[in-house]
Amino acid sequence: MTADISFVDLILEASLLVQLVMLILMGMSVVSWAMIIKRSKVLKEATKESETFEDKFWSGADLAQIYQDVKKRKDDLSGTEEIFYSGFTEFLRLRKSNADSPAFIMEGTGRSMRVAVSREVEDLETNLPFLATVGSISPYIGLFGTVWGIMHAFIALGEVKQATLAW
Template sequence: MTAEISILGLILEASLLVKMVMLILMGMSVVSWAMIIKRSKVLSQASKQTEVFEDKFWSGVDLAKLYQESNKRKDELSGTEEIFYAGFTEFARLRKSNATSPDFIMEGTGRAMRVAVAREVDELETNLPFLATVGSISPYIGLFGTVWGIMHSFIALGEVKQATLAMVAPGIAEALIATAMGLFAAIPAVMAYNRFSSRVGKLEHNYATFSEEFHSILHRQAMAGRE
C-alpha cells in the first residue's frame, strides 16, 4: 500500500512535461489494449469462418447451390466465402456474356478473387500499424520523459548550497516512472503485433491456397462448357 501511495505521489509531483508524457503513454496503452482485444476477436472469428466454409465447400456440395446460399447474405460474407462469392460471380457473369474463351473467363475470375483476397487481408491487418507504432515509439517517449525529469532534478539541485541524495532521489524516481510506463505500453503492443502478423500471414496463405484450388475447379468447368 505504501509503495502504491509513493508511486502515485511521485506521479502527482512530477513536472508538467513529465505528466504530459505519462498521460500520452497511458492513453496509448489504453487504446492499444482496446485494439488488441478487438483484433484478437476478429482474427479468431476469421479463422473459425474459414474452417467452417472450407469444410462445407469440400463436402461435395453443388457449387451453384452454395453460391445461392452465399448470395442470400452477400453483405455479411468474409474470408474464403467472400473470395468464393467474388470468383463465382465473375465466372458466371463472363460465361453469360460473349466471352467464349475459357482463358479470358479464367483471367477475369482470377483477377476478381485476387482483389477479394487483398481486401480481406487489408481488413485483417486493420490496427496492426498502430500497434507497431506504439511498440516502436513508446520506449522513446518514456525515455524523453525520464531525461527531462532527471535534467529538471539536477537543475533544481544546482540551486542549493548543500546537495543530498534525499533531495535528488524523488525527481529521479518520478522520471524513471516515465520509462516504466513507456515499456508497459510498448511490450504488449509488440507481442500482439508479432502474434497478429503471424495469424494474418497464415490466413492469407489459406486464402491464396483456396483461391488457386477454386480457380482450378472453375477452369475445368470452363473447359467442359466449351466442349
Template sequence: MESGLNFVDLILKASFLVQLVMLTLVGLSIASWAIIFQRKTVISQAQSQSKNFEQKFWSGMDLSKLYNEIAARTGSASGLEALFVSGFKEFAKHKKGNIQSPSIVVEGTHRSMRVALSREIEKLESSLSFLATVGSISPYIGLFGTVWGIMNAFIALGEVKQATLQMVAPGIAEALIATAMGLFAAIPAVMAYNRFAKNVEKLETQYINFMEEFANILYRQAATQVEAKQNVSA
C-alpha cells in the same frame, strides 16, 4: 517513518511536462489494448469462418447451391466466402455468354478474386500499424520524460549548497517512472503486433491457396462447357 517512495505521489509531484508524457503513454496503452482485444476477435472469427467454409466447400456441395446460400444471407460475405462469391459471380457472367476459351474465364475470375483478397487482407490488417507505432515510439516518449525529469532534478540540486541522496532520489524516481510506463505501453503492443501479423500472413496464404484451387475448378468446368459446345456444333 515511511519507507520507500509512494508511486502516486511521485506522479503527482512530477513536473507538468513529465506528467503530460505519462498521460500520453497511458492513452497509448489504453488505445493499444482496445485494438488488441478488437483485432483478436476479428482474426479469430476469420480463422473460424475459413475453417468452416473450407469444410463445406470441399464436402462436394454444388457450387451454385453454395453461392445462392451465401448470397441469401443478410450482410456481406467475408474471408474465403468473399473470395468464393466474387470468383463464382464472375464465372457465372462468363458462363451466360459464349465462352471461347477457359483461360479467358479463369483470368477474369482471378482478377475479381484478387480484388476481394486485397480487401479482406486490408480488413484484417486494420489498426495493426497503430500497434507497431506504439511499440516503436513509446520507449522513446518515456525516455524523453525521463531525461527531462532528471535534468530538472539536477538543476534543482545545483541550487542547494548541500546535496544528499534523499534530495535527489524522488526527482530521479519520478523521472524513471516515465521510462517504465513507456515500456509498459510498448511491450504488449509489439507482442500483439507480431502475433497478429503472423496470423494474418497465415490467413493470406490460406486465401491464396484457395483462390488457386478454386480457379482450377472453374477452369475445368469452363473447359468442359467449351468442349460440350464444340461436340454439339460438330
C-alpha cells in the same frame, strides 16, 4: 534512514511535462489495448468462419449449390465466403459471354478473387498502422520524459549547497 516513497507521490511530485508524458503514454496504451482486444476478436471470428466455409467447400458438395447458399446471404459475407462469392459470380458472368475461351474465364475469375482478397486483408489489417506507430514512438516519448525528469533532478541537486540523495 528510510524514505517512504509511494508511486502516487512520485507521479504527483513530477513536473507538469513529465506528468503530461505519462498521461500521453497511458492514453496510447489504453487505446492500443482496446484495439488489440478488438482485433483479436475479429481475427478469431474470421478464423472460425473461414474454417466453417472451408469444411463446406471441401466436403465435395456441388459448387453451384454452395454458391446459391452463399448468394442468399450476400450482404453478410466476409472472408473466404466473400472471395468465393466474388470469384464464382465473375466465373458465371464470363462463362455466359465467353464460353469458348476457358483461359479468359479463369483469368477474369482469378483477378476478381485477387481484388476480393485485397479487400478482406485490408479489413483485417484495420488499425495496424496506428499500433505500429504507437509501438515505435512510445519508447522515445518515454525516454524524453525520463531525460527531462533526470535533468530537473540534477538541476535541483546543483542548486543546494550540500547535495545528498536522502529524501
